[in-house]
Amino acid sequence: MNPQEHGAANGLTPESAELVETYFARVHGALLVAATGECAEAVEDLRGHVYEELAATAGTTADVTRVLAELGPPEALAAACSDTAAAPLPSDRYGRSPLTGTILGMPYELRFPTAERVALRWWDPTNPDVLVPRLFGVGWDLNFAAIAVGLGLIKPDDEDVPFASVPERWLAVSAALPAAVAIVLVVLVASFQGLLPAQVAVHWGISGADRFASKGSALILPVAMTLLGLGILGVAWVRRRSPLTRVAAGALATMLCTISCAAYAQQVVTARGGGDTAVLLSLLGVGLALTFVMLVTLARIGRAAEVRRDLDNTSKKGSV
Amino acid sequence: MGNDTDSRLSQFRKGVVELAILGLLHAGEAYGGEIVERLAGYPGLAISAGTVYPLLSRLKKAGLIDSVWRESPVGPPRKYYRLSTLGASEFGAMATAWDGVTDAMDDLLGKGAAR
Known part of the structure; x- marks a missing residue:
């Protein structure tokens, strides 16, 4: 039905129907932008309700403007509808x-x-x-x-904003840790790359190494992951992102560098006749543990700084 | 109870829990664990630590509550929460609105006579 037909069906002038239809077209447009098309049916019901309400008026453009104003701007209506209808995923x-x-x-x-x-x-x-x-x-x-x-190492509300009160010198630890792991990788590559056979393992299953590649191409992934981690870390520090973001970048870089180190070390061990994946799994465990210890330590340092700040303020007020 | 029912109940409890925390702090300051423990005493609210701490963080960001670390008579210092001036005024407005909601709902649910 076009606006003229809607208007005629509900006793409105074409201009009044045009106003209603334009309003709801904007609501539908906003719903599409918000990727919440499931609200469309509810909006159609609302449109019917608007026409019913207008049927009890003279149906002038002033009546339409008043009724639509009660609904608020189309974009706000779409946002409210999508907030209400969307399942809490x-x-x-x-x-x-x-x-x-x-x-x-x-x-x-x-x-x-x-x-x-x-x-x-x-x-x-x-x-x-x-x-x-x-x-x-x-x-x-x-x-x-x-x-x-x-584990009772921290409380959920220990820090107002995670790591925000951690002194800069301690935040730098979160950047130094992945850098240290990257240096370990460089040392490993410098020490063993020349000693590796032409073909090295690049994938391990339950029964051991099950995929091989040339030692040059096998080095690409560990190096790329390390550079990616250090790149994300570098961007976070150069752009002076929030302490939480910088620490998180440090944690991500630590994990990526550790995975690279673990994979390379396993290549070396497999090339020397090692059959299982103990080195890979152990080093991945070490990476997880390092990341966890770093995050918990910084959180506890942040909490200590907040406690010190508040207790100092209290004692200053008390002594005034 | 089906998943749909759980989801609906969780939806309408969401706003109520915020008012519950403000109400509790209106009576006096409290630390996080204490807030969780006291609200857990109201099973109808179905509040857990996982609900309370994100809300405390959100209410603090909104400037409705403040927090301060204080020495505890037992154990390490604790972070105490209290209503800010803005929070006290917001609580007053919300409590008034809540009266209107409960009156309307009691009437709709046929519980008006029991009041």
Whole structure:
């Protein structure tokens, strides 16, 4: 039905019907932008209600303007509708996007990892969930803060804003740690690359190494992961991002550098006749432990700084 | 209870929990664990630590509550929360609105006569 037909059917002039239709076209447009098309039916019901209300008036453009004004701006109505109708998905905590959601009961995330997203997932003390949607791909990651809270190492509200009160010299530790792990990789490569055979293992299954590549191409992935981690870290520091973002970038870089080191060390061990993946798994465990210890230590330093600040303020007030 | 029912109950409790925390702090300051413990005494609110701490953080960011570390008579210092001036005025407005909501809901649910 076009506006003229709507108007005629509801006793409105074409101009009045045009106003109503323009309003609801804008609501539908805003819903499309917000990727919340499920509200469309509710909006159609509302349109019917508007026409019913206008049927009890003279149907002038002034009547239409008054009735539509009661609904508020079309964009605000669309936002309110999508907020009410959208199911409270766990991924809402991490922002809504068509690139994130759940598939077969498992969360997926296809947006490029940023230090901010790392921070939201890996260190969220107020979220009691240990498993959180994976930073990139399908599955789950660890919320290190929830583990720390569970172990009684910190409380969910210890810091007003995570790491905000940590002195700069301690924040620098979060950058130095992945740099140190990257240096270990450089030392490993310098020591063993020349000694490796032409073909080295690049993938391991339950029964040991099951995929091989030339030692030159096998080096590409570890080096690329290390550079990616250090790159994200560098951007966070050069742009002077928030302490939480910088620490999260440090944690991500530490993990990426450790995975690279672990994979390279396993290549060396496999090339020398080692059959199992103990080195790979042990070093990955070390990487997780290093990241956890770094995050918990910085959180406790942040808490201590906040406590000191508040107790000093209290004693100053008391002595005045 | 089905998932849909759980989801609906969780939706309408969301706003109430915020008012519950403001109400508790209106009676006096409290630390995080104490807030969780006292609100857990109201099973109808179905509040857990996982609900309270994110809300405390949000209310603080909104300037409705303040927090300060204080020495504790037992154990390490504790972070105490209290209503800010803005929070006290917001609580007054919300409590008044809540009276209107409960009156309307009691009437709609046929509980008006029981009051």
